[in-house]
Amino acid sequence: MGVTDFGAGLLPPTTPYGTAGLRSSYYSSSTLRDGSGKEIPNNFHLEVETVSLAYFYMTDVELLGARLGFGGVLPLMNISGRLNVPTPSGPFAISGSDFGLGDAAIMPLLLAWQAPPNFFVNAGLQIQAPTGEYSASKAFNTGVNHWTITPILGATYISDGGFELSTQINVNFNTVNPATDYRSGIEYKQEFAVGQHIDAWTVGVGGYAYQQISDDKGTGSRDGNRARVFAAGPAISYFKPGMPLFTLHAYKEFGAENRPEGYNVALRLSMSF
Secondary structure (H helix, E strand, O other): OOOOEOEOOOOOOOOOOOEEEEEEEEEEEEEEEOOOOOEOOOOOEEEEEEEEEEEEEEEEEEEOOEEEEEEEEEEEEEEEEEEEEOOOOOOEEEEEEEEEEOOOEEEEEEEEEEOOOOEEEEEEEEEEOOOOOOOOOOOOOOOOOOOEEEEEEEEEEEOOOOEEEEEEEEEEEEOOEOOOOEEOOOEEEEEEEEEEEEOOEEEEEEEEEEEEOOOOEOOOOOHHHOOEEEEEEEEEEEOOOOOOEEEEEEEEEEEEEOEEEEEEEEEEEEEEO
């Protein structure tokens, strides 16, 4: 989460060689919350560092009045953590780490519309493939060992005075993890950013809302294990035609249930060629 901020409704321009991007993110949490939002006292800590390479190619081919394109993202991840698991004989400490490729995202369909002046809409389909390393015996893995199908819808409005509202909605449909026979429920995620354009800069706030909307299924699922979390914080971007796009945000999570609650910082660079 925390992938987009300003310009969530815009896709890259049509260029001869497409658009390349680099995204670096850091997530840290020392709080794990239960289904009532209460902190679980189990010495929990999680850190995830990610560097992702992205490529998008937009064409002048029209479909449903939109420019047609495709893309993909390949992440390199470093994950580590610890927690205590309650047992009849007392707490059992678990810790571990993993480093390597994460799960690749393939976007075979991207559609970009410019509706009325100052209003931009895009839609797409993302397929997350289980390319990351996974072992059911490890506490933390760079991969999740299942496929995820995600329809995406984004929108951006920029007023004549430079005021921007942006949002993106994702809905994740997960398949079964064959190593554990466990299937995570359907997940709804909405990211947003509100800001003001000042010359080449845009400054404001961004964040996301995440809510699992169906129960987990499989051994060990408790009361559906429906997770949720919200996040908000400052965001800034810089873009001048002919120069790389730069965005940075730092979010604090809150209102978590059945998942960690922490901090999310991400830096994104992209350039069209």
